[in-house]
Amino acid sequence: MNEASVAKNPVANSKAFEKYRALIKKALPHLEKYQACEPDEDTLSIITNLYKSIKDQPSIVSLPNRLKSMSENCVSLLDDE
Numbered sequence: 001m002n003e004a005s006v007a008k009n010p011v012a013n014s015k016a017f018e019k020y021r022a023l024i025k026k027a028l029p030h031l032e033k034y035q036a037c038e039p040d041e042d043t044l045s046i047i048t049n050l051y052k053s054i055k056d057q058p059s060i061v062s063l064p065n066r067l068k069s070m071s072e073n074c075v076s077l078l079d080d081e
Contacts, residue, residue, distance in 0.1 A: 021054045032063070036070035 028050060035043045051060045 024050050024054050028059075032066060033070055036067045037074035039067075 028047065031043060031047050031050075035047060047063065048060055051057070051063075
């Protein structure tokens with residue numbers, strides 16, 4: 001994306017952004033599941049920043065509800081003693 005921006009090539013920039021967006025969309029469900037089961041301010045910040053980077057404001061707004069829903073299905077592999 002950076003090279004396309006420097007070259008001022010809107011077509012290449014658009015294609016690069018779409019590839020970037022696809023990769024982010026692939027990673028976000030994993031980050032969200034982690035956040036739902038192991039809440040962490042750093043992970044939440046990463047998730048929010050990734051949504052901002054792909055200009056997906058509706059997903060940021062609906063994130064708390066998704067995390068709450070996913071947190072009900074968390075499994076712990078280690079027993080607390």
